[in-house]
Amino acid sequence: xxxxxxxxxxxxxxxxxxxxxxxxxxxxxxxxALRAGEVLGLLGPNGAGKSTLMRLIAxxxxxxxxxxxRPPAPRFAYVPQDYAFYPTLTCRENLEFFAGVARLNxxxxxxxxxxxxxxxxxxxxxxxxxxxxxxxxRRRLNVAIGLLAEPELLLLDEPTANVDPQSRAFxxxxxxxxxxxxxxxxxxxxxxEEVQAVCDRVGIxxxxxxxACAPLAELLASGGARELRLxxxxxxxxxxxxxxxxxxxxxxxxxxxxxxxxxxxxxxQIESADIPMSDMRxxxxxxxxxxxxxxxxxxxx
Amino acid sequence: MLRALIQKELRALGRxxxxxxxxxxxxxxxxxxxxxxxxGSFRPDGGEPLRWHVLDEDDSDSSRSLIDGxxxxxxxxxxxxxxxxxxxxxxxxxxVVIIERGLAPVTVLADPGAPLVLxxxxxxxxxxxxxxxxxxxxxxxxxxxxxxxxxxxxxxxxEVLTSVQQSVPAWLVFAMFFVVVPLSxxxxxxxxxxxxxxxxxxxxxxxxxxxGKVIPFFFVHQLQLVSMLLVxxxxxxxxxxxxxxxxxxxxxLLLVAAATSVAALGVSLLIxxxxxxxxxxxxxxxxxxxxxxAVGGIMVPKQVMPLAMQQATNLSPMAWGLEGFLDVFxxxxxxxxxxxxxxxxxxxxxxxxxxxxxxxxxAQ
Numbered sequence: 001x002x003x004x005x006x007x008x009x010x011x012x013x014x015x016x017x018x019x020x021x022x023x024x025x026x027x028x029x030x031x032x033a034l035r036a037g038e039v040l041g042l043l044g045p046n047g048a049g050k051s052t053l054m055r056l057i058a059x060x061x062x063x064x065x066x067x068x069x070r071p072p073a074p075r076f077a078y079v080p081q082d083y084a085f086y087p088t089l090t091c092r093e094n095l096e097f098f099a100g101v102a103r104l105n106x107x108x109x110x111x112x113x114x115x116x117x118x119x120x121x122x123x124x125x126x127x128x129x130x131x132x133x134x135x136x137x138r139r140r141l142n143v144a145i146g147l148l149a150e151p152e153l154l155l156l157d158e159p160t161a162n163v164d165p166q167s168r169a170f171x172x173x174x175x176x177x178x179x180x181x182x183x184x185x186x187x188x189x190x191x192x193e194e195v196q197a198v199c200d201r202v203g204i205x206x207x208x209x210x211x212a213c214a215p216l217a218e219l220l221a222s223g224g225a226r227e228l229r230l231x232x233x234x235x236x237x238x239x240x241x242x243x244x245x246x247x248x249x250x251x252x253x254x255x256x257x258x259x260x261x262x263x264x265x266x267x268x269q270i271e272s273a274d275i276p277m278s279d280m281r282x283x284x285x286x287x288x289x290x291x292x293x294x295x296x297x298x299x300x301x
Numbered sequence: 302m303l304r305a306l307i308q309k310e311l312r313a314l315g316r317x318x319x320x321x322x323x324x325x326x327x328x329x330x331x332x333x334x335x336x337x338x339x340x341g342s343f344r345p346d347g348g349e350p351l352r353w354h355v356l357d358e359d360d361s362d363s364s365r366s367l368i369d370g371x372x373x374x375x376x377x378x379x380x381x382x383x384x385x386x387x388x389x390x391x392x393x394x395x396x397v398v399i400i401e402r403g404l405a406p407v408t409v410l411a412d413p414g415a416p417l418v419l420x421x422x423x424x425x426x427x428x429x430x431x432x433x434x435x436x437x438x439x440x441x442x443x444x445x446x447x448x449x450x451x452x453x454x455x456x457x458x459x460e461v462l463t464s465v466q467q468s469v470p471a472w473l474v475f476a477m478f479f480v481v482v483p484l485s486x487x488x489x490x491x492x493x494x495x496x497x498x499x500x501x502x503x504x505x506x507x508x509x510x511x512x513g514k515v516i517p518f519f520f521v522h523q524l525q526l527v528s529m530l531l532v533x534x535x536x537x538x539x540x541x542x543x544x545x546x547x548x549x550x551x552x553x554l555l556l557v558a559a560a561t562s563v564a565a566l567g568v569s570l571l572i573x574x575x576x577x578x579x580x581x582x583x584x585x586x587x588x589x590x591x592x593x594x595a596v597g598g599i600m601v602p603k604q605v606m607p608l609a610m611q612q613a614t615n616l617s618p619m620a621w622g623l624e625g626f627l628d629v630f631x632x633x634x635x636x637x638x639x640x641x642x643x644x645x646x647x648x649x650x651x652x653x654x655x656x657x658x659x660x661x662x663x664a665q
Binding site: 018057059072073074076077079080087088089097098100101102103 | 302304305306308309312316317400454487490491493494496498499501502503504505640
């Protein structure tokens with residue numbers, strides 16, 4: 001085995017799955033690999049197949065086609081989207097239970113419970129029943145359970161759904177520090193800004209298919225040419241400055257800038273046209289644009 | 302892993318006050334109330350005596366002899382039919398025995414609310430007394446010899462079945478099936494919140510999950526057994542009822558308790574596995590348990606049912622458990638005696654447990 005192959009923590013090879021023989025594919029021909037210390041963001045709207053793919057990786061479902069390779073439990077951990085613990089037990093009791101299930105015994109069990117309480121800033125809620133905690137605390141407990149056995153591979157399914165901004169920032173920082181310590185993370189979300197903030201690579205999934213999987217910069221670059229947006233009131237010339245303008249929304253117009261076009265020339269022509277303009281921006285397409293181009297629908301559809 | 306699963310179930314149960322009430326408080330209350338309420342029905346003397354007087358309209362030597370010879374002390378008398386009616390309407394008396402002119406017929410005039418069994422017993426006593434007096438007149442012998450009872454009843458057990466011997470096993474069996482409440486509360490949370498999926502991802506098989514639920518609740522059942530026996534032994538007599546006699550063979554008692562536990566766990570886990578929500582499970586569990594109890598002689602003792610209904614009790618697993626316990630408490634049975642009920646209970650328990658395991662595996 002080569003060094004590069006040895007560092008691969010997760011290998012998903014042409015995996016397909018459907019819930020019944022006559023049902024549509026929930027996951028179709030998905031392939032990717034994940035190396036140590038890498039964070040892969042899976043981005044897609046609700047119902048795109050992200051959670052099903054996570055369940056397949058977690059071993060909760062078995063692929064109909066294809067193969068998966070990952071570390072065995074508890075060297076990997078699956079953190080489901082729901083609060084997958086016992087609301088009548090305290091935070092500490094939940095951690096103790098899952099530590100026992102993960103076969104952590106004796107001193108190591110106690111150490112890991114304390115460590116996870118500390119890492120997720122749950123110390124002051126340790127003896128509070130999980131069902132009585134706020135949404136943010138419950139999210140943190142959900143993640144803390146996943147960290148008990150110090151997994152090499154962490155599967156996070158919508159870990160920040162319905163949490164306050166502080167808890168969200170806390171969890172995103174945690175993901176970054178886990179990756180920094182060598183853990184591989186699959187981070188499943190439909191929040192583009194989170195994926196952009198924490199992931200080394202981004203996979204865009206829709207209708208069960210992985211439409212793209214590449215480093216963020218590469219994905220953004222694949223989005224096409226620079227774009228110029230401006231907000232103009234009243235009549236608008238769609239051939240202004242020799243560009244092809246299209247209406248994005250309301251009075252916002254957008255045009256692609258071919259590489260040979262100089263920005264200063266364009267600005268000069270717009271200036272000379274003397275149109276009532278309130279805003280102008282130029283830049284590369286963002287992840288939302290890339291997503292729109294690949295899936296032909298908005299991320300939050 | 303199993304230790305963690307068992308500890309989790311016990312911790313969850315310890316915080317489920319509704320379930321604890323259903324498992325321990327409800328049967329204790331039923332045992333106390335029903336033991337006291339049914340006390341008279343199970344006693345050979347009928348419990349509280351009937352309050353009755355005699356109206357001697359014949360007023361002859363024969364009638365006076367009949368009344369004086371009826372028992373010691375002789376029954377009290379009312380003077381007139383009006384006084385008798387008034388005493389009955391005011392419920393000062395339950396019945397008045399009217400000896401009409403010519404000694405016969407003798408009428409037992411009773412309040413409609415008086416216990417029918419006691420009224421009927423009074424009528425039979427007077428039937429015998431009047432017949433004895435008439436025959437004695439014909440034969441010229443003393444009436445006392447003919448009025449004495451010449452037939453007696455003897456039960457195969459050391460003593461007659463008491464209400465507490467019926468109530469303790471009946472409501473114990475009923476409560477054992479109520480493990481459906483805590484089992485479904487936890488199992489449905491596990492399924493609906495994705496905890497089963499998480500456990501599966503950690504390599505916990507459905508069989509381990511099932512065993513992790515069966516073991517703690519098996520011991521909860523044994524705790525129910527001990528608690529309810531203590532209620533019957535100490536609490537019921539303290540409130541004026543009969544005490545449960547505990548000098549029974551331990552092996553058949555434990556065998557019946559274990560077999561009933563397996564059946565109750567199987568049925569409860571299957572209901573919990575089939576239900577989609579806790580409310581559904583509790584409603585379905587209560588419905589099934591009440592039907593089992595109504596059919597199975599828990600709510601109404603089997604011996605007072607008509608023959609067809611007595612045969613129908615065999616459809617309810619609760620009846621098998623109850624009969625097994627009655628074998629132990631009333632018939633002083635051995636392991637061999639309780640084996641048919643124990644086998645049937647274990648069989649239904651294992652079948653339903655297998656179906657529940659299949660459901661849990663699917664949910665995972």
